[in-house]
Amino acid sequence: MSQIHDGPVRANGSPPREITGCPVVHFDVAPQRESGFYWEQSKRLRDQAPILFNTLAQGFWVFTSYDGVREMYQRTDLFSTESVTAWNPEPHFSWLPLGVDPPEHASFRRLMNPWFSPAAVRRNADEQRRICRRYIEELVPSGRCDAVAEFAIRYPTEVFLGLMNLPAEDTEMLVQVVEDFFLGYSGAAPELAGSAYARIKEYFGTSLAERRARPRDPEFDILTYLVQATVAPNGEPARPLTEDELLDLCFMLVVAGLDTTRAQIGWMLYHFATHPEDRRRVLDDPALVVTAVEEVLRYYTIIYGDGRKVTRDEEYQGCPLKKGDMVYGMTSAANRDRRYTDPDLFVLDRKPTPNLAFAAGPHRCLGAHLARSELQVALEEWLRAIPDFHVDTDEPLVERGAQLSLTSLPLAWPVDRTPR
Amino acid sequence: MSARLAVSGERCTGHGRCYTLATTGWLSPDDEGYVEVKGSAVAVPEGREAEAWDAVSVCPEAAITITEDESGSS
Numbered sequence: 001m002s003q004i005h006d007g008p009v010r011a012n013g014s015p016p017r018e019i020t021g022c023p024v025v026h027f028d029v030a031p032q033r034e035s036g037f038y039w040e041q042s043k044r045l046r047d048q049a050p051i052l053f054n055t056l057a058q059g060f061w062v063f064t065s066y067d068g069v070r071e072m073y074q075r076t077d078l079f080s081t082e083s084v085t086a087w088n089p090e091p092h093f094s095w096l097p098l099g100v101d102p103p104e105h106a107s108f109r110r111l112m113n114p115w116f117s118p119a120a121v122r123r124n125a126d127e128q129r130r131i132c133r134r135y136i137e138e139l140v141p142s143g144r145c146d147a148v149a150e151f152a153i154r155y156p157t158e159v160f161l162g163l164m165n166l167p168a169e170d171t172e173m174l175v176q177v178v179e180d181f182f183l184g185y186s187g188a189a190p191e192l193a194g195s196a197y198a199r200i201k202e203y204f205g206t207s208l209a210e211r212r213a214r215p216r217d218p219e220f221d222i223l224t225y226l227v228q229a230t231v232a233p234n235g236e237p238a239r240p241l242t243e244d245e246l247l248d249l250c251f252m253l254v255v256a257g258l259d260t261t262r263a264q265i266g267w268m269l270y271h272f273a274t275h276p277e278d279r280r281r282v283l284d285d286p287a288l289v290v291t292a293v294e295e296v297l298r299y300y301t302i303i304y305g306d307g308r309k310v311t312r313d314e315e316y317q318g319c320p321l322k323k324g325d326m327v328y329g330m331t332s333a334a335n336r337d338r339r340y341t342d343p344d345l346f347v348l349d350r351k352p353t354p355n356l357a358f359a360a361g362p363h364r365c366l367g368a369h370l371a372r373s374e375l376q377v378a379l380e381e382w383l384r385a386i387p388d389f390h391v392d393t394d395e396p397l398v399e400r401g402a403q404l405s406l407t408s409l410p411l412a413w414p415v416d417r418t419p420r
Numbered sequence: 421m422s423a424r425l426a427v428s429g430e431r432c433t434g435h436g437r438c439y440t441l442a443t444t445g446w447l448s449p450d451d452e453g454y455v456e457v458k459g460s461a462v463a464v465p466e467g468r469e470a471e472a473w474d475a476v477s478v479c480p481e482a483a484i485t486i487t488e489d490e491s492g493s494s
Contacts (some may be wrong), residue, residue, distance in 0.1 A: 070480065074431075113452035118436060292440070352441040354480040361481070364433040370455060372440075 012208070021319035022051040022061075027326075028401065029056065029087070030187040035270075035397040038304055038404050042333040043344065051319055056245055059086035060326035066318070066337035066356070069329035072308055073361035076101050076365070077314075079308035079327055080361060086307035086328035093197055098256070101275060104233040108249070111229050112366055115163070115222050124163060128374055129157050132381045140385050143415035144392055146408050148266045153179070156261035156374055160253075163370075165221045166207060169264035177203075178258045184400040186289045197251065204250035208243075223250075231401050236302065253277060259365045263405035264371065265378050267300035268293070272413055273391050278348045282388055286380065293347050293375045297357035298335045299346045302404045305330040307360060331356050332404070389413035422463055423491060424487050425472050429459030431483035442474035461487075 027041060027047075042064070045052060046401050050065040063401045064068050083091045091099075097108035112118065123147050139145045158171045158176070177196050184193025204223075211223045215369045218225040226246055230238040241249075272279045282288045310325040321327075336343040358365035365371070391397070393414035400404055425447075427438075438446040446465050450456045452459040463487070464472040476484045 033440045074481065102440070110452070113434070114439060117453040118449045119451065271478070338482065352437065352474070354437065354478050354481060358435065358480075360435075362433055364435055364480075369436060 003192050004166065009262060019053045019059075021195060021317075022053055023049050024053045024055060024360040025062075026055045030401040032186075032188060032398050032400050032407065035406060036400040037403055038399065039300075039332060042304065042330050043336060045330065045334040046336060046338075050315055053116055053319075054328065058089060058326070060086040060328050061306070061321065062308075063327060063329045066334040069306075069331055069334035069356055070325055070360050072328075073306070073356070073359050073363065076105075076362060078311055078314060078321075082309045083326065084307045086305065087327045088307075089309060089324065089326050092194070094244075094246055094248045095252045095256075098252060098363055099248075100233075105235045105362055107231045108245070110355040110363070111226065111231070111248070114236060116226075116366050116370055118369045121373045124157070124159070124370075125377070127162055128377045131383065132374075132377050133385075134380055136385045141415060144410065144412040147269050147411045148262070148406055148409045149191075152265040152269070152378075152409070153258075153262045155259050155378065156265070159370075159374060160257055160378065164223065164253075166223075167218065170203075174202075174254070174258070178254060178262075181255055182259050182400070182403060182405075186400050188400065200251050200254050201247045203368075204247055205243075206252075208246055208343065211232055221266070225326040231286070253367075256365070257370075259403055259405065260367075263295065263302040263373050264300070264375060266343055266409050268296045268375060268379060269406075269411065270294060270391070270397070270406060270409055273389050274403050275346070276388075278346075279387070280384065281348055281377070283383055288349055288378050289379050291352065292379065293372060294355070295346055295348060295350050296375065297372075298340075298350075298353065300354040300404075301332040301335045301355075301357050303331040303357065303359070304402060304404055305332065312416075330408070331359070386413045422489050423469055423472060424459070424461045424489050425464050425475065426461035426485050427455055427458045427485065428468075428481075428483045428485075430456045431481045433481055433482055433483075437478040437480070438475040443468065443471040446471075447475065452467075460488050 024214050031202055046064045051069050052062040054060055054062050056237060063072055064236055081099050083089050084095065085091055097105050100108060115137050132155050139150060154171055157174050158168050160169055161170055177199050180192040181196035183189040184196060187329060208227055211227050216224045218228055226241060226249065230240055232238045282292055305328045306326045310321045310323055310327060312323050314321050335357060358368040389411050392410040432454055434452065436453055439449055445457050446468060448477055474484055477488060489490060
């Protein structure tokens with residue numbers, strides 16, 4: 001990260017313009033780095049200023065405080081989701097409902113909420129545990145694994161397919177497509193994002209066509225439900241969703257739901273592999289799982305930041321925002337705001353605090369209840385089967401940027417080899 | 421004197437932290453995951469005032485307020 005003060009900054013296309021009201025910096029958000037790099041960077045930015053301007057790409061404003069990031073999420077009149085990628089104001093992908101601002105947003109969101117409500121997640125809890133346990137029990141005898149590739153990616157993907165009433169056999173295919181998409185999205189292999197987008201849409205296009213031809217019970221089958229549902233955005237008369245809307249909804253579920261849980265489970269296992277004292281406390285008192293997961297979500301915030309597009313010229317906290325500017329709310333910095341006691345410490349039994357791991361405002365993470373449940377189940381089941389484990393490499397671990405994720409996590413544990 | 425907990429219909433977006441992390445059994449979700457009292461208020465059960473204040477502090481939307489109701493009516 002370097003300070004740049006010489007000369008005007010090119011922001012929001014041409015002409016170059018002078019940025020006033022905050023420090024101007026240049027920092028990366030996406031390339032692969034040694035693990036921990038990005039959170040160290042967001043701590044430094046947090047300590048530097050609540051608002052900065054990053055000259056990366058076309059240039060964008062950066063909010064680092066809890067209050068600033070929360071306001072970015074809540075004030076959809078000023079901060080639009082027309083683009084959610086700060087370094088890409090003209091997105092190639094349509095996210096639904098995320099990409100639609102209120103009030104139209106609610107008509108799409110309302111369709112999805114019941115499928116991911118606490119009650120729906122609870123109905124699915126035994127299935128989550130069964131799938132989770134099966135993956136872990138397969139790993140136990142070998143005494144080692146890559147916890148990312150062999151567990152963290154597969155478990156939530158198979159849970160997702162079950163919730164969508166799609167075949168569990170599609171797990172490997174979906175794992176690969178989502179990997180490709182995020183390799184592309186984070187800039188490691190840009191050419192992969194577009195083809196992954198097309199493959200996800202093709203997969204759901206086929207599934208939706210099958211539901212149209214042979215409807216299932218819409219009370220239990222989300223795709224049949226969506227095919228038959230109607231929306232009335234902008235007060236229009238109620239109409240069915242278009243094929244593009246249906247595919248954008250499905251695309252959003254896949255890219256928002258799978259890579260995130262995979263990343264979070266990876267960091268959670270990393271924490272407990274490297275902090276045996278915390279591991280022992282949870283083993284002694286399983287009730288700590290709830291606060292432990294909350295603290296994992298706060299401390300290891302995988303959403304490095306979220307982008308929004310400014311809707312009008314406005315002086316904001318002394319900074320001259322212009323219509324079309326991008327803003328990057330650093331969720332990872334906000335969750336380590338000085339408002340927390342010892343923000344840079346992982347406190348296993350921290351009294352629950354509000355945090356922005358699942359964003360805020362109308363676009364609050366649809367899958368938050370599911371993600372919490374999956375994380376709790378993963379921690380309980382992992383510790384039950386593998387109570388003692390450690391990181392099994394001398395090489396530094398590597399993290400992918402943008403949506404912070406360990407690329408691999410080699411773990412090892414003692415195996416009981418006494419003959420039975 | 422009794423306390424009432426109110427949830428803003430405009431601000432609540434269904435994080436569920438009030439009914440999962442702060443309170444024990446007297447707040448619950450609706451079919452979409454919003455707290456049922458969204459857009460209205462509920463009497464805080466006797467002895468649960470601390471939980472009510474926890475609900476205020478864990479809400480990421482600052483959607484929850486508590487009023488002390490001195491007359492006993494609402």
